Amino acid sequence: MSTVETVDADGGGSLHQRILSDISEKILSGAWAPGHRIPFEHELTTEYNCSRMTVNKALSQLAKAGLIERRRRSGSFVRQPRSQAAVLELHDIRIEVEALGLAYHYERLKRLKRRSNAEDRALLGLSAAGSLLWIEGLHFAGERPFALEQRLINLSAVPEARDEEFSEIAAGPWLIGRVPWSEAEHRIRAMAADESVADALDIDPGAPCLVVERRTWSAEHPVTHVRFVYPAESHTLVARFTPSQG
Amino acid sequence: MSTVETVDADGGGSLHQRILSDISEKILSGAWAPGHRIPFEHELTTEYNCSRMTVNKALSQLAKAGLIERRRRSGSFVRQPRSQAAVLELHDIRIEVEALGLAYHYERLKRLKRRSNAEDRALLGLSAAGSLLWIEGLHFAGERPFALEQRLINLSAVPEARDEEFSEIAAGPWLIGRVPWSEAEHRIRAMAADESVADALDIDPGAPCLVVERRTWSAEHPVTHVRFVYPAESHTLVARFTPSQG
DNA sequence: CGTTTCAATATGTATATACATAATCGCCGT
DNA sequence: ACGGCGATTATGTATATACATATTGAAACG
Numbered sequence: 388m389s390t391v392e393t394v395d396a397d398g399g400g401s402l403h404q405r406i407l408s409d410i411s412e413k414i415l416s417g418a419w420a421p422g423h424r425i426p427f428e429h430e431l432t433t434e435y436n437c438s439r440m441t442v443n444k445a446l447s448q449l450a451k452a453g454l455i456e457r458r459r460r461s462g463s464f465v466r467q468p469r470s471q472a473a474v475l476e477l478h479d480i481r482i483e484v485e486a487l488g489l490a491y492h493y494e495r496l497k498r499l500k501r502r503s504n505a506e507d508r509a510l511l512g513l514s515a516a517g518s519l520l521w522i523e524g525l526h527f528a529g530e531r532p533f534a535l536e537q538r539l540i541n542l543s544a545v546p547e548a549r550d551e552e553f554s555e556i557a558a559g560p561w562l563i564g565r566v567p568w569s570e571a572e573h574r575i576r577a578m579a580a581d582e583s584v585a586d587a588l589d590i591d592p593g594a595p596c597l598v599v600e601r602r603t604w605s606a607e608h609p610v611t612h613v614r615f616v617y618p619a620e621s622h623t624l625v626a627r628f629t630p631s632q633g
Numbered sequence: 634m635s636t637v638e639t640v641d642a643d644g645g646g647s648l649h650q651r652i653l654s655d656i657s658e659k660i661l662s663g664a665w666a667p668g669h670r671i672p673f674e675h676e677l678t679t680e681y682n683c684s685r686m687t688v689n690k691a692l693s694q695l696a697k698a699g700l701i702e703r704r705r706r707s708g709s710f711v712r713q714p715r716s717q718a719a720v721l722e723l724h725d726i727r728i729e730v731e732a733l734g735l736a737y738h739y740e741r742l743k744r745l746k747r748r749s750n751a752e753d754r755a756l757l758g759l760s761a762a763g764s765l766l767w768i769e770g771l772h773f774a775g776e777r778p779f780a781l782e783q784r785l786i787n788l789s790a791v792p793e794a795r796d797e798e799f800s801e802i803a804a805g806p807w808l809i810g811r812v813p814w815s816e817a818e819h820r821i822r823a824m825a826a827d828e829s830v831a832d833a834l835d836i837d838p839g840a841p842c843l844v845v846e847r848r849t850w851s852a853e854h855p856v857t858h859v860r861f862v863y864p865a866e867s868h869t870l871v872a873r874f875t876p877s878q879g
Numbered sequence: 880c881g882t883t884t885c886a887a888t889a890t891g892t893a894t895a896t897a898c899a900t901a902a903t904c905g906c907c908g909t
Numbered sequence: 910a911c912g913g914c915g916a917t918t919a920t921g922t923a924t925a926t927a928c929a930t931a932t933t934g935a936a937a938c939g
Contacts, residue, residue: 401892427919438894451732459920460902509702577823577843577865595841597823619823647922673889684924705890706932
């Protein structure tokens, strides 16, 4: 018979995900040491009561990620470990500037309340529409622009922000004092300044800039997405690493 | 009829690989700009004359790598920051490139043994003079330069490197297999490409680049200082954080 | 006029199947 | 004892199919 039983239906994630995380867990916890042969595909097929394709996809992904190594006719093996983990502080621009011995001040450029569009939702990681706050501001070191800030605030998560003008105080410090964040993600890249950025930062269009974008969650709720644009000369990020176990 | 026609049989790689690399290429070359909707699965199915599963697997992998974003009912789109989703790990460029479905290869440009000068010692954090190795090489994604590597190796800490040519293997993987590192420091910034960098990476002078510098120690001894220069489009760093206690 | 409902559509995930390919094991003949 | 060769086995890659799910756009409704 050719009926397809869809097994899923558990509250959690997909079977694919479960296999992935189960095996990753065993490897990262050390339960399966490097060199250990993990069960054959057909054994996992039995264990998870699923097809070989499903197991195969999960194992292929682990192989691509470098966690395991696959050998025909022999099976799949736990690879020698790589290290990871970063420590890079949530940077407060005021502190950075003052550490340079310069006077800090902040200036709001724009403030706009509106309903979220698809792009906003992608940036914030929102699933449903809702209202949000869009804020643009400039951080100064002495008389020179130091960084441009462009920020989205999810008003469903932080309704109090609706009444804030953010004309004197930057949204970052304001949020930190109010919303306990549980997680953040940074994306760091280089970019050429476009017209409006160049104008705000008082640099030439096309000049290289460092862009740091941060998304913050509080208990699973997206809170804010902020983009800092620094002229290339004004900023270097520093991060220190130590290898995680062996 | 239920016969399965195996189409493969071309001298090159698999169909999966071909789809992956075709699309990666179009995106990295800029032919498909951010926001552009790439063809629907069923269209690619026709173009490559294959099943939806095959296309789906390739697109899913690109989504995981961060190159595209998939939206139900709407299609798949080129993402804003051309990125790959590897966390700011000890980044192995080969793995990054291969995750995009592109062929990786490395090419050594220069190799020089010399006594350290003041600048070298500053970069490595050395107090006394000594001999070191200066290596410059290019990492390729397909035919396109992906990153320029400039490296100093402290020969007092790694004397075995004296006899290595590093013409085929990059120094990174070589060192990892040999020297247990205990600490590393990263500096990240943006920079305009100068003449020589632009020439090596095949971009315009003045184009924005992301620069990642890493200094590595092994038991208090400086081992190596390496600088990776990425064209702005080819790379985004991603880092995740959770607050250290509260 | 706004809202609710519903069908169409594209992706997400799973199944069963088929055949290719690489590596290994064991048999066999010299 | 040794070298070669074929059978076995595990993974690699593709097909066709089935149904779930999210989102959009248009029709129906109050």
